[in-house]
Amino acid sequence: MESKWRKIWGLIGLLLLNFVNNVSSLSLTITKVDCVYEIVRSEGDIVSGNFVVVDHHIFWSSDHPGIDFSITSPGGGILHNLKGTSGDKFSFKAPRSGLYQFCFHNPLSTPETIAFYIHIGHIPNEHNLAKNEHLDPINVKIAELREALEAVTTEQKYLKARDAVHRRNLMIRYLYLDAANESTKTRVIGYTVGEYILLTIASVLQVVYIRRLFSKSVGYNRI
Protein backbone atom coordinates (compact mmCIF):
# COMPACT_ATOMS: atom_id res chain seq x y z
CA MET A 1 0.00 0.00 0.00
CA GLU A 2 2.81 2.37 0.99
CA SER A 3 4.83 1.68 -2.18
CA LYS A 4 1.72 2.18 -4.33
CA TRP A 5 1.18 5.65 -2.88
CA ARG A 6 4.87 6.40 -3.35
CA LYS A 7 4.61 5.48 -7.00
CA ILE A 8 1.52 7.61 -7.44
CA TRP A 9 3.15 10.61 -5.83
CA GLY A 10 6.22 10.03 -7.91
CA LEU A 11 4.14 10.16 -11.06
CA ILE A 12 2.29 13.21 -9.82
CA GLY A 13 5.65 14.81 -9.12
CA LEU A 14 6.65 14.13 -12.72
CA LEU A 15 3.38 15.62 -13.92
CA LEU A 16 3.93 18.71 -11.82
CA LEU A 17 7.37 19.18 -13.30
CA ASN A 18 5.95 18.75 -16.78
CA PHE A 19 3.79 21.79 -16.22
CA VAL A 20 6.17 23.88 -14.18
CA ASN A 21 8.95 23.80 -16.75
CA ASN A 22 7.87 26.77 -18.80
CA VAL A 23 10.92 28.40 -20.32
CA SER A 24 11.71 29.77 -23.74
CA SER A 25 14.84 31.47 -24.91
CA LEU A 26 15.06 32.67 -28.48
CA SER A 27 16.13 35.46 -30.80
CA LEU A 28 13.63 37.15 -33.05
CA THR A 29 14.11 39.62 -35.88
CA ILE A 30 11.44 42.32 -35.84
CA THR A 31 10.67 44.83 -38.55
CA LYS A 32 7.87 46.99 -37.15
CA VAL A 33 5.89 45.23 -34.43
CA ASP A 34 6.26 41.70 -33.24
CA CYS A 35 4.58 39.93 -30.39
CA VAL A 36 5.32 36.79 -28.45
CA TYR A 37 2.50 35.12 -26.54
CA GLU A 38 2.69 32.90 -23.47
CA ILE A 39 -0.01 31.18 -21.53
CA VAL A 40 0.07 31.57 -17.77
CA ARG A 41 -1.73 28.64 -16.26
CA SER A 42 -2.73 29.90 -12.86
CA GLU A 43 -2.97 33.33 -11.31
CA GLY A 44 -0.18 34.21 -8.92
CA ASP A 45 2.52 32.72 -11.11
CA ILE A 46 5.69 34.77 -11.27
CA VAL A 47 6.61 35.74 -14.83
CA SER A 48 10.20 36.86 -15.19
CA GLY A 49 12.32 37.50 -18.20
CA ASN A 50 14.69 39.76 -20.04
CA PHE A 51 15.48 40.88 -23.55
CA VAL A 52 18.56 42.35 -25.23
CA VAL A 53 18.73 44.07 -28.58
CA VAL A 54 21.47 42.24 -30.44
CA ASP A 55 21.99 44.67 -33.31
CA HIS A 56 24.72 47.21 -32.85
CA HIS A 57 22.88 50.01 -34.64
CA ILE A 58 21.58 51.20 -31.32
CA PHE A 59 25.05 51.44 -29.89
CA TRP A 60 26.61 53.15 -32.87
CA SER A 61 24.15 55.92 -33.61
CA SER A 62 23.32 57.84 -30.48
CA ASP A 63 20.13 59.20 -31.99
CA HIS A 64 18.53 55.78 -32.39
CA PRO A 65 15.30 55.90 -30.34
CA GLY A 66 15.62 52.33 -29.11
CA ILE A 67 13.03 49.59 -28.95
CA ASP A 68 9.69 49.89 -27.16
CA PHE A 69 8.56 46.92 -25.14
CA SER A 70 5.14 46.29 -23.61
CA ILE A 71 3.46 43.46 -21.73
CA THR A 72 -0.32 43.07 -22.06
CA SER A 73 -2.39 40.96 -19.71
CA PRO A 74 -5.25 38.77 -21.02
CA GLY A 75 -7.77 41.35 -19.86
CA GLY A 76 -6.24 43.95 -22.17
CA GLY A 77 -4.46 46.05 -19.55
CA ILE A 78 -0.84 46.98 -20.11
CA LEU A 79 1.34 45.73 -17.29
CA HIS A 80 4.72 47.06 -18.37
CA ASN A 81 5.69 49.70 -20.87
CA LEU A 82 9.32 50.46 -21.61
CA LYS A 83 10.20 53.01 -24.26
CA GLY A 84 13.52 53.43 -26.00
CA THR A 85 15.48 50.62 -24.40
CA SER A 86 18.24 48.41 -25.70
CA GLY A 87 17.58 45.62 -23.24
CA ASP A 88 15.99 45.17 -19.84
CA LYS A 89 14.77 42.69 -17.25
CA PHE A 90 11.19 42.37 -16.04
CA SER A 91 9.38 40.39 -13.40
CA PHE A 92 5.79 40.47 -12.26
CA LYS A 93 3.17 38.40 -10.51
CA ALA A 94 0.43 37.41 -12.94
CA PRO A 95 -2.86 38.92 -11.78
CA ARG A 96 -4.86 36.34 -13.69
CA SER A 97 -4.33 33.27 -15.83
CA GLY A 98 -4.54 33.40 -19.59
CA LEU A 99 -2.61 34.56 -22.60
CA TYR A 100 -0.02 37.27 -22.05
CA GLN A 101 1.46 39.30 -24.90
CA PHE A 102 5.06 40.52 -24.95
CA CYS A 103 5.34 43.04 -27.77
CA PHE A 104 8.36 44.77 -29.30
CA HIS A 105 7.88 47.93 -31.37
CA ASN A 106 10.58 49.17 -33.70
CA PRO A 107 10.15 52.88 -34.50
CA LEU A 108 12.62 52.78 -37.39
CA SER A 109 12.40 50.67 -40.49
CA THR A 110 15.69 48.79 -40.09
CA PRO A 111 15.05 45.28 -38.77
CA GLU A 112 16.42 44.61 -35.32
CA THR A 113 17.27 41.28 -33.73
CA ILE A 114 16.16 40.81 -30.16
CA ALA A 115 17.19 37.95 -27.87
CA PHE A 116 14.58 37.36 -25.20
CA TYR A 117 13.99 34.90 -22.42
CA ILE A 118 10.70 34.37 -20.57
CA HIS A 119 10.20 32.11 -17.60
CA ILE A 120 6.91 31.37 -15.82
CA GLY A 121 7.35 29.90 -12.39
CA HIS A 122 4.67 28.30 -10.27
CA ILE A 123 4.92 27.53 -6.58
CA PRO A 124 2.09 25.56 -4.99
CA ASN A 125 1.30 27.84 -2.12
CA GLU A 126 0.29 27.18 1.44
CA HIS A 127 -3.37 27.84 0.67
CA ASN A 128 -3.51 24.67 -1.36
CA LEU A 129 -1.51 23.01 1.37
CA ALA A 130 -4.21 23.65 3.92
CA LYS A 131 -6.97 22.43 1.61
CA ASN A 132 -5.36 19.16 0.60
CA GLU A 133 -3.65 17.29 3.39
CA HIS A 134 -2.06 14.91 0.92
CA LEU A 135 0.23 17.61 -0.52
CA ASP A 136 3.64 17.15 0.98
CA PRO A 137 5.12 20.42 2.32
CA ILE A 138 8.42 19.33 0.84
CA ASN A 139 6.97 19.89 -2.62
CA VAL A 140 6.48 23.56 -1.80
CA LYS A 141 10.06 23.85 -0.63
CA ILE A 142 11.36 22.03 -3.69
CA ALA A 143 9.31 24.32 -5.92
CA GLU A 144 10.79 27.36 -4.18
CA LEU A 145 14.30 25.95 -4.59
CA ARG A 146 13.66 25.32 -8.21
CA GLU A 147 12.35 28.82 -8.76
CA ALA A 148 15.48 30.24 -7.13
CA LEU A 149 17.64 28.21 -9.51
CA GLU A 150 15.57 29.34 -12.45
CA ALA A 151 16.08 32.95 -11.34
CA VAL A 152 19.83 32.39 -11.51
CA THR A 153 19.44 30.82 -14.95
CA THR A 154 17.36 33.79 -16.13
CA GLU A 155 20.04 36.20 -14.97
CA GLN A 156 22.71 34.11 -16.71
CA LYS A 157 20.83 34.21 -20.01
CA TYR A 158 20.69 38.00 -19.73
CA LEU A 159 24.41 38.21 -19.00
CA LYS A 160 25.19 35.87 -21.89
CA ALA A 161 23.18 37.93 -24.36
CA ARG A 162 24.74 41.19 -23.18
CA ASP A 163 28.21 39.69 -23.30
CA ALA A 164 27.63 38.59 -26.90
CA VAL A 165 26.51 42.11 -27.85
CA HIS A 166 29.48 43.79 -26.15
CA ARG A 167 31.89 41.34 -27.70
CA ARG A 168 30.50 42.09 -31.13
CA ASN A 169 30.76 45.86 -30.59
CA LEU A 170 34.31 45.55 -29.27
CA MET A 171 35.38 43.44 -32.24
CA ILE A 172 33.98 45.96 -34.68
CA ARG A 173 35.68 48.83 -32.92
CA TYR A 174 38.99 47.06 -32.68
CA LEU A 175 38.91 45.73 -36.19
CA TYR A 176 41.25 48.48 -37.30
CA LEU A 177 43.87 47.70 -34.70
CA ASP A 178 43.40 43.96 -34.53
CA ALA A 179 46.52 42.89 -36.30
CA ALA A 180 45.52 39.24 -36.32
CA ASN A 181 44.18 39.77 -39.80
CA GLU A 182 47.06 39.90 -42.28
CA SER A 183 45.74 42.66 -44.49
CA THR A 184 44.93 44.93 -41.56
CA LYS A 185 48.38 44.22 -40.15
CA THR A 186 50.16 45.41 -43.29
CA ARG A 187 47.80 48.34 -43.57
CA VAL A 188 48.37 49.47 -39.98
CA ILE A 189 52.12 49.10 -40.20
CA GLY A 190 52.10 50.90 -43.54
CA TYR A 191 50.19 53.83 -42.06
CA THR A 192 52.54 54.12 -39.10
CA VAL A 193 55.73 53.91 -41.10
CA GLY A 194 54.33 56.44 -43.56
CA GLU A 195 53.61 58.79 -40.68
CA TYR A 196 57.22 58.54 -39.45
CA ILE A 197 58.65 59.10 -42.91
CA LEU A 198 56.42 62.15 -43.38
CA LEU A 199 57.64 63.56 -40.09
CA THR A 200 61.29 63.08 -41.09
CA ILE A 201 60.75 64.65 -44.51
CA ALA A 202 59.08 67.69 -42.92
CA SER A 203 61.97 68.22 -40.56
CA VAL A 204 64.55 67.80 -43.34
CA LEU A 205 62.68 70.39 -45.37
CA GLN A 206 62.73 72.73 -42.40
CA VAL A 207 66.49 72.35 -42.11
CA VAL A 208 66.99 72.93 -45.82
CA TYR A 209 64.88 76.09 -45.67
CA ILE A 210 66.79 77.49 -42.74
CA ARG A 211 70.06 76.73 -44.49
CA ARG A 212 68.91 78.62 -47.54
CA LEU A 213 67.96 81.58 -45.39
CA PHE A 214 71.54 81.78 -44.20
CA SER A 215 73.25 80.84 -47.46
CA LYS A 216 73.05 84.33 -48.87
CA SER A 217 75.88 86.58 -47.88
CA VAL A 218 75.79 87.19 -44.20
CA GLY A 219 76.41 90.86 -44.50
CA TYR A 220 72.99 91.69 -45.97
CA ASN A 221 70.65 89.66 -43.76
CA ARG A 222 71.60 89.43 -40.18
CA ILE A 223 68.62 87.55 -38.79
Add this chain to the structure above:
Amino acid sequence: MNEGMVFGGRAACFLPIILVLCLTRNSNILPVAEGIWLTIPSSGTKCVSEEIQSNVVVLGDYYVIDENNPDHIPTISARVTAPFGNNLHHNENATHGQFAFTTSESGNYLACFWKDGSFQKDSELTLGVDWKTGIAAKDWESVAKKEKIEGVELVLRRLQGIVETIRGNLIYLRDREADMREVSEATNARVAWFSIMSLGVCIAVSVLQIWYLKRYFVKKKLI
Protein backbone atom coordinates in the same frame (compact mmCIF):
# COMPACT_ATOMS: atom_id res chain seq x y z
CA MET B 1 -2.04 23.48 -11.55
CA ASN B 2 -5.08 21.88 -9.99
CA GLU B 3 -5.55 19.62 -12.99
CA GLY B 4 -2.58 17.58 -11.86
CA MET B 5 -3.74 17.10 -8.34
CA VAL B 6 -6.14 14.20 -7.97
CA PHE B 7 -6.60 12.75 -4.55
CA GLY B 8 -8.05 9.79 -2.82
CA GLY B 9 -8.72 6.46 -4.42
CA ARG B 10 -9.59 7.99 -7.77
CA ALA B 11 -5.94 8.78 -8.35
CA ALA B 12 -5.25 5.31 -9.62
CA CYS B 13 -8.05 5.56 -12.20
CA PHE B 14 -7.53 9.07 -13.49
CA LEU B 15 -3.78 9.15 -13.43
CA PRO B 16 -2.97 7.00 -16.47
CA ILE B 17 -5.50 8.89 -18.58
CA ILE B 18 -4.12 12.24 -17.57
CA LEU B 19 -0.56 11.01 -18.08
CA VAL B 20 -1.37 9.85 -21.62
CA LEU B 21 -3.21 13.03 -22.44
CA CYS B 22 -0.46 15.26 -21.16
CA LEU B 23 2.44 13.43 -22.70
CA THR B 24 1.02 13.20 -26.20
CA ARG B 25 1.85 16.34 -28.06
CA ASN B 26 -1.30 16.55 -30.11
CA SER B 27 -3.13 19.79 -29.70
CA ASN B 28 -6.46 18.33 -30.77
CA ILE B 29 -6.79 16.08 -27.73
CA LEU B 30 -5.51 18.34 -24.97
CA PRO B 31 -3.77 21.57 -25.90
CA VAL B 32 -0.61 21.37 -23.84
CA ALA B 33 0.47 24.94 -24.35
CA GLU B 34 4.10 24.82 -23.40
CA GLY B 35 6.46 27.27 -24.97
CA ILE B 36 5.69 30.50 -26.71
CA TRP B 37 3.21 31.38 -29.41
CA LEU B 38 4.23 33.32 -32.48
CA THR B 39 2.21 34.88 -35.26
CA ILE B 40 3.19 34.08 -38.81
CA PRO B 41 2.34 36.93 -41.18
CA SER B 42 0.25 36.15 -44.22
CA SER B 43 3.24 36.83 -46.44
CA GLY B 44 6.81 36.11 -45.55
CA THR B 45 8.48 33.88 -43.04
CA LYS B 46 8.94 34.07 -39.33
CA CYS B 47 12.33 32.93 -38.10
CA VAL B 48 13.55 32.31 -34.61
CA SER B 49 17.16 31.61 -33.80
CA GLU B 50 19.40 30.86 -30.89
CA GLU B 51 23.13 30.94 -30.38
CA ILE B 52 23.99 27.44 -29.18
CA GLN B 53 27.32 25.87 -28.29
CA SER B 54 28.42 22.55 -29.66
CA ASN B 55 27.38 19.22 -28.18
CA VAL B 56 24.03 20.42 -26.86
CA VAL B 57 20.76 18.53 -27.30
CA VAL B 58 18.04 20.59 -28.95
CA LEU B 59 14.39 19.51 -28.88
CA GLY B 60 11.77 21.35 -30.87
CA ASP B 61 8.03 21.02 -31.21
CA TYR B 62 5.74 23.25 -33.23
CA TYR B 63 1.98 23.16 -33.76
CA VAL B 64 -0.54 25.42 -35.45
CA ILE B 65 -3.16 26.94 -33.20
CA ASP B 66 -6.41 27.86 -34.83
CA GLU B 67 -9.57 28.06 -32.82
CA ASN B 68 -11.66 29.52 -35.61
CA ASN B 69 -12.08 26.46 -37.76
CA PRO B 70 -10.89 23.30 -36.06
CA ASP B 71 -11.81 21.11 -39.04
CA HIS B 72 -9.63 22.88 -41.58
CA ILE B 73 -6.44 23.87 -39.83
CA PRO B 74 -4.05 25.89 -42.03
CA THR B 75 -0.73 24.22 -42.76
CA ILE B 76 2.75 25.60 -42.53
CA SER B 77 6.20 24.61 -43.65
CA ALA B 78 9.21 24.58 -41.41
CA ARG B 79 12.93 24.44 -41.87
CA VAL B 80 15.71 24.23 -39.30
CA THR B 81 19.24 25.11 -40.41
CA ALA B 82 22.63 24.74 -38.77
CA PRO B 83 25.03 27.74 -38.64
CA PHE B 84 26.95 26.64 -41.74
CA GLY B 85 23.87 26.05 -43.82
CA ASN B 86 23.13 22.36 -43.36
CA ASN B 87 19.46 21.53 -43.37
CA LEU B 88 18.57 19.77 -40.13
CA HIS B 89 14.81 19.47 -40.48
CA HIS B 90 12.40 20.19 -43.27
CA ASN B 91 8.65 19.78 -43.24
CA GLU B 92 5.98 20.89 -45.70
CA ASN B 93 2.21 21.11 -45.46
CA ALA B 94 1.98 20.12 -41.83
CA THR B 95 0.05 21.33 -38.84
CA HIS B 96 2.53 20.09 -36.30
CA GLY B 97 5.98 18.62 -36.21
CA GLN B 98 8.92 17.72 -34.05
CA PHE B 99 12.64 17.79 -34.46
CA ALA B 100 15.58 16.79 -32.31
CA PHE B 101 19.29 17.04 -32.93
CA THR B 102 22.60 17.38 -31.14
CA THR B 103 24.62 20.40 -32.20
CA SER B 104 27.95 19.59 -33.80
CA GLU B 105 29.27 23.13 -34.04
CA SER B 106 28.62 26.27 -32.06
CA GLY B 107 26.79 29.04 -33.80
CA ASN B 108 23.42 30.44 -34.70
CA TYR B 109 20.72 27.81 -35.24
CA LEU B 110 17.73 29.07 -37.19
CA ALA B 111 14.18 27.71 -37.38
CA CYS B 112 11.98 29.30 -40.03
CA PHE B 113 8.24 28.89 -40.56
CA TRP B 114 6.09 30.08 -43.42
CA LYS B 115 2.54 29.63 -44.61
CA ASP B 116 1.88 27.14 -47.36
CA GLY B 117 0.72 28.37 -50.70
CA SER B 118 -2.31 26.10 -50.61
CA PHE B 119 -4.02 28.10 -47.90
CA GLN B 120 -3.70 31.72 -48.90
CA LYS B 121 -5.91 33.55 -46.52
CA ASP B 122 -5.11 37.07 -45.49
CA SER B 123 -5.21 36.19 -41.84
CA GLU B 124 -2.26 35.70 -39.57
CA LEU B 125 -1.54 32.30 -38.22
CA THR B 126 -0.69 31.47 -34.63
CA LEU B 127 2.06 28.95 -34.18
CA GLY B 128 3.14 27.41 -30.91
CA VAL B 129 6.86 26.72 -30.70
CA ASP B 130 8.38 24.69 -27.92
CA TRP B 131 12.13 25.03 -28.12
CA LYS B 132 14.24 23.30 -25.50
CA THR B 133 18.02 23.18 -25.27
CA GLY B 134 20.41 21.46 -22.93
CA ILE B 135 19.11 20.37 -19.58
CA ALA B 136 15.50 21.25 -20.39
CA ALA B 137 15.58 18.77 -23.27
CA LYS B 138 16.67 15.83 -21.16
CA ASP B 139 14.28 12.91 -21.05
CA TRP B 140 13.73 12.46 -17.36
CA GLU B 141 11.18 9.67 -17.67
CA SER B 142 13.76 7.37 -19.21
CA VAL B 143 16.28 8.31 -16.54
CA ALA B 144 13.70 7.52 -13.86
CA LYS B 145 12.92 4.19 -15.46
CA LYS B 146 16.54 3.26 -16.00
CA GLU B 147 17.76 4.11 -12.53
CA LYS B 148 14.47 3.29 -10.82
CA ILE B 149 14.19 6.54 -8.93
CA GLU B 150 10.99 8.40 -8.39
CA GLY B 151 9.31 11.18 -6.52
CA VAL B 152 11.44 13.54 -4.50
CA GLU B 153 14.69 11.87 -5.51
CA LEU B 154 13.94 12.43 -9.19
CA VAL B 155 13.07 16.05 -8.58
CA LEU B 156 16.31 16.56 -6.73
CA ARG B 157 18.22 14.97 -9.58
CA ARG B 158 16.64 17.47 -11.93
CA LEU B 159 17.66 20.29 -9.64
CA GLN B 160 21.19 18.95 -9.59
CA GLY B 161 21.20 19.00 -13.39
CA ILE B 162 20.07 22.62 -13.35
CA VAL B 163 22.82 23.53 -10.89
CA GLU B 164 25.42 21.89 -13.09
CA THR B 165 24.14 23.86 -16.07
CA ILE B 166 24.40 27.06 -14.06
CA ARG B 167 27.97 26.25 -13.15
CA GLY B 168 28.82 25.52 -16.78
CA ASN B 169 27.31 28.85 -17.82
CA LEU B 170 29.31 30.68 -15.16
CA ILE B 171 32.56 29.15 -16.36
CA TYR B 172 31.67 29.99 -19.95
CA LEU B 173 30.91 33.61 -19.10
CA ARG B 174 34.11 33.92 -17.10
CA ASP B 175 36.18 32.54 -19.97
CA ARG B 176 34.54 34.92 -22.42
CA GLU B 177 35.24 37.86 -20.15
CA ALA B 178 38.87 36.82 -19.82
CA ASP B 179 39.07 36.60 -23.61
CA MET B 180 37.63 40.05 -24.08
CA ARG B 181 39.93 41.48 -21.46
CA GLU B 182 42.96 40.01 -23.22
CA VAL B 183 41.89 41.46 -26.54
CA SER B 184 41.28 44.86 -24.97
CA GLU B 185 44.64 44.84 -23.24
CA ALA B 186 46.48 43.77 -26.38
CA THR B 187 44.79 46.49 -28.39
CA ASN B 188 45.49 49.12 -25.75
CA ALA B 189 49.12 48.04 -25.58
CA ARG B 190 49.37 48.34 -29.34
CA VAL B 191 47.80 51.82 -29.33
CA ALA B 192 50.12 52.95 -26.56
CA TRP B 193 53.15 51.55 -28.38
CA PHE B 194 52.28 53.36 -31.60
CA SER B 195 51.71 56.68 -29.84
CA ILE B 196 54.95 56.48 -27.89
CA MET B 197 56.83 55.51 -31.03
CA SER B 198 55.52 58.49 -32.98
CA LEU B 199 56.29 60.79 -30.06
CA GLY B 200 59.79 59.33 -29.89
CA VAL B 201 60.34 59.88 -33.60
CA CYS B 202 59.13 63.46 -33.23
CA ILE B 203 61.51 64.20 -30.38
CA ALA B 204 64.47 62.45 -32.07
CA VAL B 205 63.95 64.34 -35.28
CA SER B 206 63.73 67.72 -33.55
CA VAL B 207 66.86 66.98 -31.49
CA LEU B 208 68.72 66.08 -34.70
CA GLN B 209 67.51 69.29 -36.29
CA ILE B 210 68.76 71.45 -33.48
CA TRP B 211 72.09 69.66 -33.33
CA TYR B 212 72.63 69.98 -37.06
CA LEU B 213 71.64 73.66 -37.17
CA LYS B 214 73.88 74.48 -34.25
CA ARG B 215 76.81 72.77 -36.00
CA TYR B 216 75.97 74.65 -39.19
CA PHE B 217 75.83 78.04 -37.55
CA VAL B 218 79.05 77.41 -35.69
CA LYS B 219 80.66 76.47 -39.01
CA LYS B 220 79.38 79.64 -40.64
CA LYS B 221 80.67 81.65 -37.70
CA LEU B 222 77.26 83.10 -36.86
CA ILE B 223 77.23 81.93 -33.25
